[in-house]
Each structure stands twice: as structure tokens, then as C-alpha cells.
Amino acid sequence: GPKSQALAERRAAVVAAGVASGVPVYVEDADGGIIRDVDGNSFIDLGSGIAVTSVGASDPAVVAAVQEAAAHFTHTCFMVTPYEGYVAVAEQLNRLTPGDHAKRTVLFNSGAEAVENAVKVARLATGRDAVVAFDHAYHGRTNLTMALTAKAMPYKTNFGPFAPEVYRMPMSYPFREENPEITGAEAAKRAITMIEKQIGGDQVAAIIIEPIQGEGGFIVPAEGFLPALSAWAKEKGIVFIADEVQSGFCRTGEWFAVDHEGVVPDIITMAKGIAGGLPLSAITGRADLLDAVHPGGLGGTYGGNPVACAAALAAIDTMEQHDLNGRARHIEELALGKLRELAAEVSVVGDVRGRGAMLAIELVQPGSKEPNAELTKAVAAACLQQGVIILTCGTYGNVIRLLPPLVISDELLIDGLEVLAAAIKAHA
Numbered sequence: 001g002p003k004s005q006a007l008a009e010r011r012a013a014v015v016a017a018g019v020a021s022g023v024p025v026y027v028e029d030a031d032g033g034i035i036r037d038v039d040g041n042s043f044i045d046l047g048s049g050i051a052v053t054s055v056g057a058s059d060p061a062v063v064a065a066v067q068e069a070a071a072h073f074t075h076t077c078f079m080v081t082p083y084e085g086y087v088a089v090a091e092q093l094n095r096l097t098p099g100d101h102a103k104r105t106v107l108f109n110s111g112a113e114a115v116e117n118a119v120k121v122a123r124l125a126t127g128r129d130a131v132v133a134f135d136h137a138y139h140g141r142t143n144l145t146m147a148l149t150a151k152a153m154p155y156k157t158n159f160g161p162f163a164p165e166v167y168r169m170p171m172s173y174p175f176r177e178e179n180p181e182i183t184g185a186e187a188a189k190r191a192i193t194m195i196e197k198q199i200g201g202d203q204v205a206a207i208i209i210e211p212i213q214g215e216g217g218f219i220v221p222a223e224g225f226l227p228a229l230s231a232w233a234k235e236k237g238i239v240f241i242a243d244e245v246q247s248g249f250c251r252t253g254e255w256f257a258v259d260h261e262g263v264v265p266d267i268i269t270m271a272k273g274i275a276g277g278l279p280l281s282a283i284t285g286r287a288d289l290l291d292a293v294h295p296g297g298l299g300g301t302y303g304g305n306p307v308a309c310a311a312a313l314a315a316i317d318t319m320e321q322h323d324l325n326g327r328a329r330h331i332e333e334l335a336l337g338k339l340r341e342l343a344a345e346v347s348v349v350g351d352v353r354g355r356g357a358m359l360a361i362e363l364v365q366p367g368s369k370e371p372n373a374e375l376t377k378a379v380a381a382a383c384l385q386q387g388v389i390i391l392t393c394g395t396y397g398n399v400i401r402l403l404p405p406l407v408i409s410d411e412l413l414i415d416g417l418e419v420l421a422a423a424i425k426a427h428a
């Protein structure tokens with residue numbers, strides 16, 4: 001529309017080109033399923049601002065909590081004059097994260113910051129340097145998290161030098177395994193053997209892994225992979241860090257994706273869905289690890305901002321009151337069936353996967369496993385044309401991912417899925 005076009009022109013003159021937007025419209029309003037632009041166009045939101053607005057983009061409870069908190073104070077700095085909201089969020093995270101051991105929490109602003117700090121804690125607590133990450137991993141855009149991230153373009157190319165002592169191991173990626181019979185335990189053994197040969201288990205401070213990989217392609221490791229890795233880490237005194245920045249907070253139908261296999265991480269990183277859209281992130285982990293750090297070693301000016309904390313408390317309350325884990329499982333039931341039907345009808349859907357409301361299809365050249373990034377782009381563009389916002393991802397740029405707000409109505413979700421299916425059929 002004309003208003004979005006005018007804003008795009010203003011933007012081009014002042015905003016750096018390195019920040020790219022997938023959808024060329026400017027937002028006026030958004031809720032738990034619809035994004036309305038400044039020209040009055042409406043879009044079905046199947047992206048939630050990349051897995052953030054799980055409770056919706058203007059959840060009344062979050063909005064009220066934000067207004068109330070801001071009217072009291074917008075900031076004091078928890079490191080100067082603390083306040084209750086920070087403590088209350090820590091209580092909630094210690095309660096909701098897996099495991100009944102003693103835990104401690106620290107709050108930050110972004111997912112990347114949470115990851116950086118989880119690694120800081122692991123290195124200090126173990127006195128070791130090496131950090132193990134995986135193929136297809138995404139952990140952020142800061143220097144250490146770039147090093148942990150697998151994909152060069154657009155995240156790493158020409159942005160080095162990168163942080164040292166980061167080692168990359170093969171992931172369990174069932175659709176793309178050379179041996180499709182390989183079990184999760186065997187895939188874990190493959191990685192463990194490489195760690196032992198290349199680094200030595202006693203040199204490793206931390207293993208960091210997304211229990212369902214996000215940007216890398218919504219890769220769900222084979223059953224048994226995560227439990228075997230975490231058990232080996234425990235045996236070797238390695239801090240097992242689950243990066244649940246994208247998969248956490250009811251997204252997969254459990255509070256955390258590791259819950260599906262009963263894995264209890266030593267440290268868990270959280271952000272995105274935690275606070276209904278306000279910038280907040282966290283690490284929660286074993287008290288002995290977190291309390292090993294000297295006072296002043298962790299923190300940041302804005303970490304655990306009081307308005308963001310109020311938003312998180314309200315968002316968590318909404319998740320519990322409205323059983324958003326149940327909603328995520330319902331979305332899985334509704335959407336997976338439709339996606340599988342689609343896969344049976346066309347030859348370009350190579351794989352359908354995911355849990356809860358974190359679902360994906362991998363598009364391929366007809367009848368092969370050759371990635372089809374062109375088709376993926378074309379399908380996302382066609383959906384947008386039809387008023388549906390669809391995100392893509394994947395190391396090969398060939399994955400369409402569905403991350404609807406967990407509060408989306410069945411009607412909107414089904415409408416969105418039908419548009420997606422039609423777009424794929426039209427282009428296949």
C-alpha cells in the first residue's frame with residue numbers, strides 16, 4: 001500500500017541495509033492471529049515475530065501489566081536498586097524449568113546474551129575452555145554466538161575473527177542421515193566419539209544444543225539423541241546447555257522441548273516467548289554452577305527490566321490460565337494432519353516434522369532430497385500475496401516453518417494452512 005511504500009522510502013534513507021525485513025508492510029496493530037498494516041491490509045500471522053508472541057502481540061494481561069509497571073517506574077537497574085519483579089520472574093523460571101534441583105536465574109535482554117552468559121558460567125564453573133555446538137545450530141549474532149552458529153551466510157561471512165575454542169559436531173538430522181536407520185543413541189555416539197578424539201571429554205566446558213533446532217530448519221533429533229548426550233555430559237562433568245530460546249514456553253506443547261524426553265539440562269537459555277514481546281531473556285541452571293560466579297561477574301544495565309519482568313509474569317500467567325501447552329498440542333494435531341495430506345499429494349514436500357506449534361515442511365526437488373530453496377521463497381511470497389505471513393528457515397533455505405501464536409483461532413490457522421497448501425500445489 002501507499003503508506004507502507006512511503007515508510008519504506010524513509011527507511012531506506014536512514015536504516016542500515018544489513019537489517020532486512022521479510023515482509024514489506026508496516027504494522028499498525030497486531031493481536032493473537034492477525035497483523036494489520038498501515039494501509040488497512042490484514043495478514044494471518046503464522047510467525048509470531050519469530051516465535052515470540054505466543055500469547056499474542058497484544059495480550060490484554062500483558063498490556064495491563066506493562067502499563068501498570070511503567071507507571072511505577074521504567075527502570076532503576078537491578079544492579080543498583082533491585083525490585084520484586086526480577087525476583088518473581090526468577091521464582092517462576094526456577095519452578096517451570098525441568099528438574100527439582102536447587103536453581104538460580106539471571107535475566108538479560110536477548111537470546112544471544114543469554115547464550116553468551118550460559119557459556120561464561122560453564123567456563124568459570126568448570127575451569128575448562130572448549131565449547132561444543134552442532135551442525136545447523138543457531139545461537140545468535142554476537143561474537144561468541146556467531147562462532148556457535150553454523151551457517152556462514154548471512155550470519156558469519158566476513159564478520160570474523162570468531163571466538164576460539166568452539167567445536168562443531170554432527171547433529172542428528174533424521175531426514176538427511178546417510179544411514180536412515182541410525183538411532184538417536186548411535187547419532188549421539190557419533191558426536192561423542194568425535195568429541196573424545198578431537199577435544200577430549202575432560203577439556204569440554206559445555207555442550208550447547210537446541211533441543212529442536214530453529215533457524216537451522218526445525219530439526220527434531222532422533223529419539224534418544226538428547227538423553228544420550230546429556231547423560232554423557234553428566235558423566236564427564238560437562239555443562240549441558242539447552243538453548244530453548246525458540247522452543248521454550250509452551251511452543252512445542254511442553255514448557256520446554258527437552259521435557260518431551262525427560263532431559264534435565266544443567267543450564268537452560270530462554271528468551272522470545274518468555275515475555276509476550278517485551279525484550280527479556282534468562283538463564284536458569286544448577287545453583288552450584290550459577291553461584292560459582294563472583295558478585296559483579298554477571299549482569300547488564302537493562303537485564304531484567306521491570307516492565308519486561310511484569311510482561312513475563314503476565315505472559316506466564318496467560319500460558320497457565322489458558323493452557324497454552326494444550327493449545328500447542330491442539331495446533332499440532334490440526335496442522336500435522338493437513339501437512340501430511342499435502343506431502344502425500346505433491347512430490348516436493350520431502351519431510352514434515354516438528355512438535356506442538358513448532359512445525360515445518362522441507363521442500364525438495366520433485367522426488368529427491370535435493371533442497372528446493374527457490375520453491376520455498378516462491379511459496380512464502382505467494383502466501384504473503386494471499387495475506388498469510390509464513391517464515392522460512394534451514395541451512396539450505398528450503399524449510400517452511402509454522403510458528404503461529406498459540407492463541408490463534410482454529411479458523412485462522414486452517415485458513416492460513418489452506419493458503420499454504422494451495423501455494424505449494426500451484427508452484428510444485
Ligand code: PMP
Pocket residue numbers: 050109110111112113115138139140141210214215243244245246247271272
Ligand atoms: N538461540 C536460538 C535457538 C534462537 O532461535 C535465537 C533467535 N532466533 C537466538 C538464540 C538469538 O536470540 P536473539 O535474537 O534474541 O539474540
